Each structure stands twice: as C-alpha cells, then as structure tokens.
Amino acid sequence: MQSLLDxxxxxxxxxxxxxxxxxxxxxxxxxxxxIGELVTVQSERExxxxxxxxxxxxxxxxxLPKEYxxxxxxxxxxxxxxxxxAIGLDDFSQKLIGKIEGVKxxxxxxxLRQGEKGLSVMANSTPIDLLAPVDGEVIAVNPVLxxxxxxxxxxxxxEGWLVKVRAPRFRANRSGLFSGELAKMWLDEVRGRLMTRxxxxxxxxxxxxxxxxxxxxxxxxxxxxxxxxxEFLMVE
Amino acid sequence: xxxxxxxxxxxxxxxxELKEYLKRxxxxxxxxxxxIIIIGIPLIFIRYMYGLDAxxxxxxxxxxxxxxxxxxxxxxxxxxxxxxxxxxxYIFGLKEFKPLLxxxxxxxxxxxxxxxTFLLIDLGRPWRLxxxxxxxxxxxxxxxxxxxxxxxxxxxYLLEFSPAIFEWxxxxxxxxxxxxxxxxxxxxxxxxxxxxxxxxxxxxxxxPNKLHPLWFSPYLPVFFFVSSxxxxxxxxxxxxxxxxxxxxxxxxxxxxxxxxGLTLRLGKATSFVMFAYFFLKIIGIAQGDHWDxxxxxxxxxxxxxxxxGFVLLPCFMYVTGVRTGDVRFVRLTSLVAVAGVIFNRLxxxxxxxxxxxxxxxxxxxxxxxxxxxxxxxxxLIYRWIINRLPVHRTHPKFTGIAENIKKERx
Numbered sequence: 001m002q003s004l005l006d007x008x009x010x011x012x013x014x015x016x017x018x019x020x021x022x023x024x025x026x027x028x029x030x031x032x033x034x035i036g037e038l039v040t041v042q043s044e045r046e047x048x049x050x051x052x053x054x055x056x057x058x059x060x061x062x063x064l065p066k067e068y069x070x071x072x073x074x075x076x077x078x079x080x081x082x083x084x085x086a087i088g089l090d091d092f093s094q095k096l097i098g099k100i101e102g103v104k105x106x107x108x109x110x111x112l113r114q115g116e117k118g119l120s121v122m123a124n125s126t127p128i129d130l131l132a133p134v135d136g137e138v139i140a141v142n143p144v145l146x147x148x149x150x151x152x153x154x155x156x157x158x159e160g161w162l163v164k165v166r167a168p169r170f171r172a173n174r175s176g177l178f179s180g181e182l183a184k185m186w187l188d189e190v191r192g193r194l195m196t197r198x199x200x201x202x203x204x205x206x207x208x209x210x211x212x213x214x215x216x217x218x219x220x221x222x223x224x225x226x227x228x229x230x231e232f233l234m235v236e
Numbered sequence: 237x238x239x240x241x242x243x244x245x246x247x248x249x250x251x252x253e254l255k256e257y258l259k260r261x262x263x264x265x266x267x268x269x270x271x272i273i274i275i276g277i278p279l280i281f282i283r284y285m286y287g288l289d290a291x292x293x294x295x296x297x298x299x300x301x302x303x304x305x306x307x308x309x310x311x312x313x314x315x316x317x318x319x320x321x322x323x324x325x326y327i328f329g330l331k332e333f334k335p336l337l338x339x340x341x342x343x344x345x346x347x348x349x350x351x352x353t354f355l356l357i358d359l360g361r362p363w364r365l366x367x368x369x370x371x372x373x374x375x376x377x378x379x380x381x382x383x384x385x386x387x388x389x390x391x392x393y394l395l396e397f398s399p400a401i402f403e404w405x406x407x408x409x410x411x412x413x414x415x416x417x418x419x420x421x422x423x424x425x426x427x428x429x430x431x432x433x434x435x436x437x438x439x440x441x442x443x444p445n446k447l448h449p450l451w452f453s454p455y456l457p458v459f460f461f462v463s464s465x466x467x468x469x470x471x472x473x474x475x476x477x478x479x480x481x482x483x484x485x486x487x488x489x490x491x492x493x494x495x496x497g498l499t500l501r502l503g504k505a506t507s508f509v510m511f512a513y514f515f516l517k518i519i520g521i522a523q524g525d526h527w528d529x530x531x532x533x534x535x536x537x538x539x540x541x542x543x544x545g546f547v548l549l550p551c552f553m554y555v556t557g558v559r560t561g562d563v564r565f566v567r568l569t570s571l572v573a574v575a576g577v578i579f580n581r582l583x584x585x586x587x588x589x590x591x592x593x594x595x596x597x598x599x600x601x602x603x604x605x606x607x608x609x610x611x612x613x614x615x616l617i618y619r620w621i622i623n624r625l626p627v628h629r630t631h632p633k634f635t636g637i638a639e640n641i642k643k644e645r646x
Contacts, residue, residue: 009525012522012523015522015523018515018518018519018522021515022512022515025515029508029511029555032555032559033504033507158489158490159490
C-alpha cells in the first residue's frame, strides 16, 4: 500500500486521478445543469414581452400600433433614419390570410410604386399580391422570411417586416396613408365590412374584447377565401 | 459644406444643435468624471516629466505595482470578450449570439487599447516603442511576445470592428470589403488570444521563487487562458446588462426579446468553464504537492477564498440561475465571477509576488488616481462609441444588405 502511494506521488499520478475524477463529476454537473430546458424558458419570456404592446394597440381585435402608417391595401410603412422606410403586412391582413407559408419579395434595387403590386406572400399554396404603401427603391429584404415566413404571423410589425426602401417621396406619399386616429377609424370601418360577411362558422372572431383569430378569410368564405382576401387587400 | 454639417450634427452630436448637445452633457456622472480627469491628467504629465517614480510605485520588489497589475494583468482577461464571442459565432457557428457579437468585439478593442495605454504610461518614452518590437528583436523574451501580440491584436480587433465604423460613416464599399476578410481575421484573433492570454501567465514562470507556491505552477499559462474564457463570457453578460438598462435607446427593440435567453445560455456555458477551471486549480496544487499550505495564514486562506468563494461559488450560482431561469441572478453572478478574475490577477501579479518580504504597501494615492483617470476615460470613450456607432443595434441603412449581396452572388 505504501509503495503504491509512493508510486503515485513519484509519478505525479495524483494529477491523473484528479483529471479522471473531474470527468466523472462533470457528468453529474452536466445533468445538474439540465440541458435542453433553456428553450422553453426563452419562448415563454418572448410571449410575455409582446403582451403590453398587444393591449395598448388593439383596435377592434387587431393590432394597430401608433407609430406606423397604413395603406388601404393593409400594408404598413414605418419611417426610419434618413429616408429609409420599412414595409410590412398589417395585423388585419395577416389574420385575414392566415398561416403564411412563403414570401415573394423583390430583390434589392427594384422600384416599388405606391398603390401598385410588387410584393406577395403565399398562403394555402396560393400567391397573394400586396400593394406597396410608398414609392421607393428596395435596399434591403428581410433575410429571415425565406426560411421562417411564419414570423409575419407572429410579429407582423417587428421581425416580420418585408423590405426596406429608400423613399425620397415619403412626405408626398404620406398623404395617401392612414395614421393616428384616422387609421383607427379606417380599421373600424374595415372591420365593420368584415362583420357583414359574418357566417355562423366565424364564431370567435367577433369578440370585441380579445385579439381576433387567425385565418379569418377561410373561416368566413371557405373555398372562396382567396376572393375575400383580394377584396380586402384591394388587389382584385 | 451643409452636408458635412448635417452629418456631424446627426452622427457626432446625436442629432442635436451644438448648444443643446453641450447642455445635455451636464450630468452628475459627467461632472464626477471631469473632476477625476482634471486631477489625473496632470499626474500623467508629471510621470512623463519626472519619471515613473514620481507617481507610480513600481520597484524591484513590486515590479508591476497596482498600475500594471490592474491595467495589464487584469485588463487583458477582461477584454477576452471579443475572441470568446467571435469563436462562438464564426468558428462554432452559434449564430444566435450575433446580437452580442459587436459589443463583445468592441469591448475587446477598447480593453486592449487601454491595456496598451497603461503599458505606454508605465514604459514611458513612447517614441522608443519600435525598438523592442522591430529594431532589436528579443525573441527569447516573453514580454517581447506579449508586446507583439497585443499590438497585432489591437489592429485585428479594429479590422473586426470596422464594419460598424464603415456603417457609421456610410462607406458601403469599404464595409462590404471589411465583411469579406472577417473570417480570416477571426481565426487570427483566436490564435493570438490563446497565445498571449497564456503568455501573461508565462511571465511568472520566470519567477518561481518569488511567487507564492500556491499560485505558482507550471500550469500558470493554462490557468490564465482558461480563466480568460470565463472572464470574457461574464463580461459580456455584465456589459449587456448595463447597456440594456442604462442606454435602452441604443439597443434594437427586438433584442430585448432574446437577451434573457442568451444571458441564460451564456451563464450555462460560463459555469462549465468555471467548473473545469476549479479542477485545474486543484491539479495545480497536486502538482506542487502544496496541500499543507492551504490552511496557512494569510495566503492559504486567500487561496481558499479565491478558488471556493470566487470560482466554485459563482459556478454554482450560474447553474442555479440557469436551472430556475432566473436571469437577474445570472447577471448578479457575472459580477461575482468578474470580481473573482480581478482578485486572481491582482493576487498573482501583486499580493502573492515577493510575498516573503517583511513590509509591503500596495496602494499609493497618486498611482490610484492615475488608474482611476484612465478607467474613467475608458468608460467615457466606451459610452461615446455605444451612443453613436451601430453596436447593439443594426444600422437602418444596412439591415439585411450583407445577406442580399451574398444571395445575389450565389
């Protein structure tokens, strides 16, 4: 026994023993740290962050944040630094269309004109055209949408933006867009129009208190959902 | 001319008129900083006029004094943020950490710049700087190696950070070029970092009889390198906490949604590194067979406080925070971990060096003032950059552009 101890001391074997011990203890440590539970914590927190905005900006069940400008075709424009303007889908169109499966956005350098087609999204394997809210030249497209188009449904005003354009005519374009109280009145009116299409199948959409459900068009018009979408997005 | 003026107003004065800008500068923090600088700058001048001895108390007994113990030995591991994050994102492909990458690189850049500043104040005669580096090579000297690798490091960090600078001055072509070289630069940075973080430890291998045996070990380079990893990770947590709290306008709103998740993941990674480091320290004791010294006063106790109180404890604090999803606790822990690294570096390069001498004094008022001044300037410069350059946010004109160029080129 004594000679073994001498041997270990002499050969510095104790260091190897500690190293092996470390590896064994590390297994326990790894288990203790519970791998894989982080993801849930993160997504729960994400949900919580979006709630305050939800309550503040809710108009008739649809999100309508104050700092955005809205086109009648249910796209939004948000001025950023310089004459850069970000463009996206508003909450109404996103909920009307339902689950967005893909996007077809113009490449950098393309010109968009206010009120004309130029952007589109895919839902139910059908392309849906959108009207551009402002004139401008595309300088950036949202890189994450190609892989996760669902971001538009989850966060239409934030991570779900479509393109950024350089819009030197934004001041002039602004007169063709709704904002503030006017936007609220407009959306109320649109919602009213939608209500007249109510069918028993709709059910929960009409609840004034909460956010509207997704995929309204299909629930209201069934097979003809595409026509309804086109009518409300003004791309007939 | 008007364009220049508009650019200056927008990018230097934060979009304010000069008068308005100056008015906003008067805050309690700035007033305090000004007082410190007014006292400190003359002291730095005195150092250059009358020599190191006039303000800084380095001697043969305390070759580094508090000045370099803080400025170099503590400053460099705390600036490890850049290489740690660049490795995670570019080498390991952990793209989700990208929102924290630029700030990490910038912390590295500013940290190294100020480590150099401390060195320059300590060395004196800055015009002689090329001598040890170029004119008379000292390839057998560890310090020669540190000098070269720190100098290269500053340049590389500048290159790595240059996309942000080019976005700021709106130089699109330069920006796309800088993006092209980045992977090469990162590989270079990582290699250099592994070398010179450990080289700072190697310096003490020259003084086996001067450093207390509990801290002296042939593994010192390994200790320095491994602890710099968790120092960098903890600094990233700490910095993001402070910036997200005190400069919310400089952060992309969508980053607030992911920062908590990222903080937890960083906390977990840090705990693993600290756990391994703790065992390395034990191996260090075993190697020298110094178990008997662990319970001596005061150094044995100091060592126990360091390894248990400032390594093992924060390691388990991190794990606990991660397990319960308590982000605030993880952030608090980062403070303890950073304090631990500071404690370790000050001990190795100051308290435990020449520990056998009967009388030693570590704190000198003038020296302390100079250190405080340099730190204050460092914080001011850091804040200046964060307020102007796209560090914690994407520049609106450059969002998604790099991805597009890549796509178009196929």
